[in-house]
Amino acid sequence: xxxxxxxxxxxxxxxxxxxxxxxxxxxxxxxxxxxxxxxxxxxxxxxxxxxxxxxxxxxxxxxxxxxxxxxxxxxxxxxxxxxxxxxxxxxxxxxxxxxxxxxxxxxxxxxxxxxxxxxxxxxxxxxxxxxxxxxxxxxxxxxxxxxxxxxxxxxxxxxxxxxxxxxxxxxxxxxxxxxxxxxxxxxxxxxxxxxxxxxxxxxxxxxxxxxxxxxxxxxxxxxxxxxxxxxxxxx
Amino acid sequence: xxxxxxxxxxxxxxxxxxxxxxxxxxxxxxxxxxxxxxxxxxxxxxxxxxxxxxxxxxxxxxxxxxxxxxxxxxxxxxxxxxxxxxxxxxxxxxxxxxxxxxxxxxxxxxxxxxxxxxxxxxxxxxxxxxxxxxxxxxxxxxxxxxxxxxxxxxxxxxxxxxxxxxxxxxxxxxxxxxxxxxxxxxxxxxxxxxxxxxxxxxxxxxxxxxxxxxxxxxxxxxxxxxxxxxxxxxxxxxx
Ligand SMILES: Nc1ncnc2c1ncn2[C@@H]1O[C@H](COP(=O)(O)OP(=O)(O)OP(=O)(O)O)[C@@H](O)[C@H]1O
Ligand SMILES: [Mg+2]
Numbered sequence: 001x002x003x004x005x006x007x008x009x010x011x012x013x014x015x016x017x018x019x020x021x022x023x024x025x026x027x028x029x030x031x032x033x034x035x036x037x038x039x040x041x042x043x044x045x046x047x048x049x050x051x052x053x054x055x056x057x058x059x060x061x062x063x064x065x066x067x068x069x070x071x072x073x074x075x076x077x078x079x080x081x082x083x084x085x086x087x088x089x090x091x092x093x094x095x096x097x098x099x100x101x102x103x104x105x106x107x108x109x110x111x112x113x114x115x116x117x118x119x120x121x122x123x124x125x126x127x128x129x130x131x132x133x134x135x136x137x138x139x140x141x142x143x144x145x146x147x148x149x150x151x152x153x154x155x156x157x158x159x160x161x162x163x164x165x166x167x168x169x170x171x172x173x174x175x176x177x178x179x180x181x182x183x184x185x186x187x188x189x190x191x192x193x194x195x196x197x198x199x200x201x202x203x204x205x206x207x208x209x210x211x212x213x214x215x216x217x218x219x220x221x222x223x224x225x226x227x228x229x230x231x232x233x234x235x
Numbered sequence: 236x237x238x239x240x241x242x243x244x245x246x247x248x249x250x251x252x253x254x255x256x257x258x259x260x261x262x263x264x265x266x267x268x269x270x271x272x273x274x275x276x277x278x279x280x281x282x283x284x285x286x287x288x289x290x291x292x293x294x295x296x297x298x299x300x301x302x303x304x305x306x307x308x309x310x311x312x313x314x315x316x317x318x319x320x321x322x323x324x325x326x327x328x329x330x331x332x333x334x335x336x337x338x339x340x341x342x343x344x345x346x347x348x349x350x351x352x353x354x355x356x357x358x359x360x361x362x363x364x365x366x367x368x369x370x371x372x373x374x375x376x377x378x379x380x381x382x383x384x385x386x387x388x389x390x391x392x393x394x395x396x397x398x399x400x401x402x403x404x405x406x407x408x409x410x411x412x413x414x415x416x417x418x419x420x421x422x423x424x425x426x427x428x429x430x431x432x433x434x435x436x437x438x439x440x441x442x443x444x445x446x447x448x449x450x451x452x453x454x455x456x457x458x459x460x461x462x463x464x465x466x467x468x469x470x471x472x473x474x
Contacts, residue, residue, distance in 0.1 A: 132294055133325045137341045137386065138315035147337070151328045232328040232366050 003201070010202035015209055022203065026210055029187040032100050033168040036107035040115045041160050048119030049145040052127050063120070069113035074106075078176030081106040085177065098179040103187070106173040111163035118162060122155040123148045154229025161222045168214060243306040245270035245390060245421055250300035251290055253283075253445075260286040261297070262445030268390070273412065273422040275432040275453070278442035284425045285322055287442065288392050291423070292319045315342075318388035320396045322425075324379030331370065331378055332363035338385035353381040358407050372399040380408065384415070391415065393424035397431065409435060432456075 014022050051063065083089050085097040085105075096102045126148050134144050149156065171189035178185035180194055188207045195204035246268040253261035260283040268274060276284050289295045291302055293309045304313035327334050335350045354360050357377040362370070367378060376399050383391060393412075397405045412435060416422055426432055432439060432453065439456045441449040449456070 129325060130327075132289075132321065135294055136292060136314070136317075136319045136321075137338060138311050139341055143341065147327070229328075232368055 007201035007205055011205035011209055014202065014206040019206070022206055022210070024183065025186055025188055025191045025207065028100065028185070029168060029189075032103045032174070032187060033107060033164055036104045036111065036167050037160055037164040039104070039108045040112045040163055041156075044112045044115030044163075045119045045149060045156060045159075046145065048116045049123050049148055051116070051120040052123035052148065053141065053144055063117075066113050066117045066120070070117050072110060072113065073172065074110055074170040075172030075176065077110045078106055078173035081109065081173070081177045097177060098181060098185055100178070100185060102177040103174045103185060106177045107167040107170065110170060110173055111167050114166060115159055115163045118159040119152075119156055122159065123152050126152050126155075154225045154232065157225040158222045158229075161218050161225070165215065165218045169211065244268060244303075245305060246291060247303040247306075248287075248291060248300065249303070251287070251297050251302070252299035253286055253290060253295070254298040259445050261290060263300075264442075264445075264447055266291075266440065266447065266450075268421055268423060270389075270421050271416075271419060272437035273416055273424065273435050274438045274440060275436035276423060276425045276440050276442065277427065277429075277432060278448075282442040283445040284442055285394055288319065288394055288423070288425065292317055292392055294319075315386070316388060317390040317392060318383035318386045319392040320376070320379045320383050320394060322394040322398070324375055326367040326370070326375055326378060328366070328368060330363065331359060331365050331367050334367045334378055335381050335385050338382040342386050344385075350385070353385055354378075356384070356411050357381045358404060373401060373404055376400060377404065377408065380411070384411075388420060390421045390423065393422065395425050395427070397426070397428070405431070 051059065051066075081102065082097070084091045085094065085102050086092055087097075096105070127144070130144075130148070130151070134147065139147070169189065171193055174180075174185070174187055175190050175193070178187070178190065180186050180190040186194075188211050192204045192207045192211075195201070195207070244267050246266075248264055248266040251261055251264040251266075252259065262283070264283075264287060266287075276287070278284055286295075290297050293302065293311075293314045302309040304310075304316070307313070327337055329337070331354065332347075332350055335353055336345075336347075339346060339350060351360065351363065354363055357380050359374060359377055359381065362374065367375070370378060376396060380393075380396055383393075391412075397408050400408060409431070412422060412424075422435075424435070436453040439450060439453050440447055441456075
């Protein structure tokens with residue numbers, strides 16, 4: 001018990017004093033997960049919008065597949081990316097294994113189905129509402145998709161935050177493709193796992209505190225986006 | 236351009252029929268708009284007026300019959316020459332000005348002056364930066380009209396476009412419509428207001444239970460006496 005409170009005091013001290021080792025890990029976490037989220041949104045939202053607007057054979061099957069992939073276990077994604085990037089794999093020549101780039105790729109793949117499925121849902125509701133008006137204006141497909149993304153911006157911000165939340169909190173994928181190498185690929189979650197197993201509870205707890213604070217921040221931002229959206233959606 | 240040029244009517248509906256489950260909201264409608272002028276479409280609730288407008292605008296495919304735009308089957312291009320103000324307008328989740336800009340841009344036009352002019356015409360000058368969804372019912376209707384005018388349509392379809400307006404706003408919008416007609420825009424407007432039909436309409440079409448039960452020059456209907464719109468059985472011959 002005393003151990004724990006001592007560790008907690010040390011953890012707070014690490015956070016508040018801006019311990020460089022701690023912040024190095026936090027910074028890499030943010031860089032990897034933010035980049036992965038940005039990439040997943042960059043192609044995931046347009047794909048979600050296309051699924052929301054388009055009617056084509058096999059659409060139902062695609063939706064089922066995307067929804068199923070929302071629950072992909074991070075370790076499985078990590079394993080798949082590992083198999084592709086390992087020296088014997090098809091992309092092994094890129095030499096990306098155990099780099100932040102590989103971690104970004106893994107997290108991007110992990111959350112892309114979430115971004116696609118959630119944005120499809122959000123934009124499909126919006127499309128149902130706007131469809132008659134858009135067809136009245138004689139808009140083309142691309143103009144419709146763009147208008148939906150613009151008008152769904154607040155809900156899509158929430159989608160992006162959900163993706164980021166999952167990316168930054170997962171441990172399996174980055175552990176496998178990043179390798180948890182100090183100063184290179186060590187992020188918050190892998191560091192927590194390592195430090196805990198080594199009995200270095202203070203650092204683990206400090207990182208846990210930062211991760212929790214981040215989760216709170218993400219939720220606050222999502223709430224803000226919802227409120228801003230509600231203001232514009234008012235009837 | 237004057238839509239009434241030449242012999243080809245602007246819009247023709249032939250034997251239009253729309254089934255929705257067991258209901259038949261539009262049941263064999265023949266209608267010709269030669270081009271030019273204001274036609275008032277009247278009739279009781281549930282007569283099928285809104286459904287007919289949707290069909291004429293090409294928003295829903297008829298179960299039977301067809302719509303000709305300038306003598307040819309109505310397609311997206313034809314629809315782009317029309318504009319419609321819906322009975323319950325759907326506004327974008329953007330500012331008032333951005334809603335008009337959106338319609339202008341759908342025609343490749345970026346012109347803040349033109350947009351402000353349109354807002355001014357419908358009495359919304361100064362509200363440009365409000366979120367459109369925060370407008371009152373009447374203001375929303377006027378914005379929907381400004382958006383429809385933004386595409387400079389040859390045919391303007393109005394579904395009770397003054398239904399929620401106060402008397403002063405009604406007068407303002409009617410003036411806008413009269414000016415539009417003077418510029419050669421053909422207008423087909425649903426209204427329950429006989430006095431409004433008398434003020435604006437050149438011709439009247441009366442619908443009941445999915446059918447046209449009367450049509451003709453406005454004067455013949457409206458000067459017929461206090462019972463301005465005839466009940467179905469006294470309806471005139473259908474076209
Ligand atoms: N999807 C549907 N299923 C069943 N009935 C429908 C459907 N859509 C419309 N109707 C019916 O078609 C009829 C005509 O509807 P419409 O909206 O055209 O009436 P309207 O003349 O515009 O009436 P109002 O003056 O109240 O606006 C109504 O009785 C309506 O209930
Ligand atoms: Mg109606």
